[in-house]
Amino acid sequence: MSDEHPPQPKAFPVSWDQFHRDARALAWRLSGQGEWEAIVCITRGGLVPAAIVARELGIRVIETVGVASYHEYKEQGSLVVLKGVDPKITALGGGEGKGVLIIDDLVDTGSTARIVREMLPKAHFATVYAKPKGRPLVDTFITEVSQDTWIYFPWDMGLTFQPPISKGTLG
Ligand SMILES: O=P(O)(O)OC[C@H]1O[C@H](OP(=O)(O)OP(=O)(O)O)[C@H](O)[C@@H]1O
Numbered sequence: 001m002s003d004e005h006p007p008q009p010k011a012f013p014v015s016w017d018q019f020h021r022d023a024r025a026l027a028w029r030l031s032g033q034g035e036w037e038a039i040v041c042i043t044r045g046g047l048v049p050a051a052i053v054a055r056e057l058g059i060r061v062i063e064t065v066g067v068a069s070y071h072e073y074k075e076q077g078s079l080v081v082l083k084g085v086d087p088k089i090t091a092l093g094g095g096e097g098k099g100v101l102i103i104d105d106l107v108d109t110g111s112t113a114r115i116v117r118e119m120l121p122k123a124h125f126a127t128v129y130a131k132p133k134g135r136p137l138v139d140t141f142i143t144e145v146s147q148d149t150w151i152y153f154p155w156d157m158g159l160t161f162q163p164p165i166s167k168g169t170l171g
């Protein structure tokens with residue numbers, strides 16, 4: 001979590017099963033909305049839903065775009081594009097990305113989505129989860145969570161011992 005994403009009071013942990021179901025639901029929703037020539041996934045979180053959507057929709061041209069918080073590399077603040085989109089993909093749809101599907105795991109403040117949308121203004125932007133601030137940036141998503149919720153993805157988690165309820169601090 002960064003300054004832009006201060007600690008959130010609510011937690012929304014997502015298991016692999018649930019993520020697979022939600023990503024597949026996203027593919028179902030997208031399947032009724034057109035034909036896609038290529039997927040551009042936003043690394044790293046977009047890699048997993050992109051694989052699932054690509055499998056379901058039979059899309060075999062997959063490109064990545066890498067965006068990271070600048071503070072991970074230097075100072076706090078804005079986002080930095082670590083890897084842009086291949087010009088062959090940018091050229092699709094007359095250079096504006098029509099027919100391209102952009103995939104990410106979630107949209108939160110919308111900062112990442114805004115940068116990638118500028119690269120491919122006519123592409124369709126899809127995420128599995130969306131928070132209210134970022135929602136206007138997304139064309140299709142599956143589940144909305146509140147702005148004060150932090151989503152925990154299965155690739156960031158591991159199995160840990162849970163103390164019995166009777167030994168816990170609550171109750
Ligand atoms: O709407 P925003 O406020 O921009 O936040 C959303 C972005 O944040 C997360 O990626 P992160 O930059 O943490 O990198 P990662 O995908 O490599 O985990 C997430 O995967 C989205 O790409």
Ligand SMILES: Nc1nc2[nH]cnc2c(=O)[nH]1
Pocket residue numbers: 005106108149150151152153156
């Ligand atoms: N894992 C995770 N990364 C994020 N990046 C921005 N918001 C979130 C979130 O809720 N969960």
Ligand SMILES: [Mg+2]
Pocket residue numbers: 042043044045046104
């Ligand atoms: Mg990401």
